[in-house]
Amino acid sequence: MTNLKPKILVVDDERLNIRLLYEGLRDEYQILASSTGMDALRIANTELPDLILLDIGLDDISGHDVCTQLKSNELTKNIPIIFVTAQDTYEDELKGLELGAIDYFRKPFSIPLVRVRVRNQIELKRKTDMLQYLSSIDGLTGLANRRQFDEHLVNTIRYADRQHRGLCLLMIDIDRFKQYNDLYGHVRGDDALKVVSRVLTKGAGRPMDFVARFGGEEFIILLTDSSPEEGALVAEKIREQVEQLHIPHEGCEFGFLSVSVGVAYTKPDIGEHIDERAFVEHADTCLYFAKESGRNRVICENFELHRPIKK
Incomplete structure (x- = not known):
């Protein structure tokens, strides 16, 4: 007890x-x-x-x-x-x-x-x-908020620098979320944010995985002691699970709610320090390419992992 x-x-x-x-x-x-x-x-x-x-x-x-x-x-x-x-x-x-x-x-x-x-x-x-x-908590989803994520990232980078461990950062964005709010209202929009947050929490299920709401319809996941392949697999698993919910979204080209994910990876060599800002920007850049290349997909280190079928 x-x-x-x-x-x-x-x-x-x-x-x-x-x-x-x-x-x-x-x-x-x-x-x-x-x-x-x-x-x-x-x-x-x-x-x-x-x-x-x-x-x-x-x-x-x-x-x-x-x-x-x-x-x-x-x-x-x-x-x-x-x-x-x-x-x-x-x-x-x-x-x-x-x-x-x-x-x-x-x-x-x-x-x-x-x-x-x-x-x-x-x-x-x-x-x-x-x-x-x-x-330190996002009141709507119950996830860590941006402030807590920033603090956690600093501490995790210190750990990775000392132990020379790999980190993956996943930046997740709900596709065409503004249109979803416009079509279905902010109450349904809030419900969608909660549903996606639960998918993220389940998808990043290891004790050291950290999930946060980054702002608006953007979320972020930090995977400690991970490889690029592990980051890509988690990201694709999350993308698939959101897709499989089949939440109607007539303002999106797929007809259902979907997410795009950018994945950045870093591992410091001995004597090197991870550039915190560049790490986040790299994930954001990968997310940008995922959205620019059609949405509902994962981009990791500038290569595409999934090509969705449009309706």
């Missing part, structure tokens, strides 16, 4: 303090524990806790150093940190807050007070996470 309790990482070099916090918080939270700074960094990177209660005076590296490293790591920078310490000077508290901690309480601590402050911070993080999620 999945544990849905928020995760709290308690970092303290005194077992008694860990035990006290564990006993005081375990009914509401999943408690992780560490007695060293380096171990805390490892746990934070692998478990991604919702909150860290961090002692300053650790045996190996200071809590301040742990906080600095967490805040400089893209993966852990948004995890809220509360310093728990016996130090009680104004300067100590100020330094912790300047490093990015959100709160500060002193030993010996009051468990009822700790529970209230922890609960407030967990609730604040939950709301912040929800707002961040909503800001």
Whole structure:
């Protein structure tokens, strides 16, 4: 059974303090524990806790150093940190807050007070996470939006550069969508966007595949650890599945709703960096050729994979 309790990482070099916090918080939270700074960094990177209660005076590296490293790591920078310490000077508290901690309480601590402050911070993080999620999702289709795609592309390119892995980018456009809206209305148009988005999500079904609404009637798919052939196969599968829906579209030369797809591929050599802008432009250029050469087809690296039969 999945544990849905928020995760709290308690970092303290005194077992008694860990035990006290564990006993005081375990009914509401999943408690992780560490007695060293380096171990805390490892746990934070692998478990991604919702909150860290961090002692300053650790045996190996200071809590301040742990906080600095967490805040400089893209993966852990948004995890809220509360310093728990016996130090009680104004300067100590100020330094912790300047490093990015959100709160500060002193030993010996009051468990009822700790529970209230922890609960407030967990609730604040939950709301912040929800707002961040909503800001990255397309409200109509439920897919990632352009903003989230741009962020994901940057991170994926970093990975591909480091590991020298291949990436495929699929740019998908619903053919003559303006005419579809004009003929059938925007409500039917919205329904068509939702249907196509479901086809894309099903077609790009691997865990690392990323589907987003790029804007208007355009969608984009990023395939990580893929080859040109894999990108072409996914694109053709999507084109076929949209065609097989047989959604009437009298404003299109085929008589039904269809999509055109452009596929770009890149794989960096050692020491090379993928040009993010050129990669997207390449996919867009392939899409342009797919539409210019008759629509309802896939163009990958400037060669045609499908030639549809016109009605």
